[in-house]
Amino acid sequence: MSFTVTYYCPHCEALVELDREGYLDDKAVTPYPFEGWSYVSPDEPFEDEADVDGVAFTCGEDGTLRDGETGCGESFYLSFIKFDDGREIDPRQPTEQVELADESPSAPSGPRGPSGPGGFWS
Secondary structure (H helix, E strand, C coil): CEEEEEEECCCCCCEEEEEEECCCCEEEEECCCCCCCCEECCCCCCCCCCCCCEEEEECCCCCCECCCCCCCCCEEEEEECCEECCEECCCCCCCCCCCCCCCCCCCCCCCCCCCCCCCCCC
16 A cells, blocks of 8 residues: 655755555655765665665656745755664764864964064053
């Protein structure tokens, strides 16, 4: 049995509708794709597809807008929950560790004080 599920465009907040099966494994709707996730358009098979990790929308151009809504033409992404060896993958964690230098960058020196005998406050 399928249900119509409503999502919003994170750019313009227009509502889109997508027919989904009873089990929802949604992770997030974002204006960008998650690194390592594979997406298909809303008219392609995505339910229970092993190689599909989400749906890529183009707001107002893919036929999913709710009646009366106006889209902005921007892309956004519905990402499903992904697992690796039985553990949920957190898409926010970087796949590559980057080590930054320990040294602080040198800052430009500030203005010099007034010259002359005793300075400004004498």
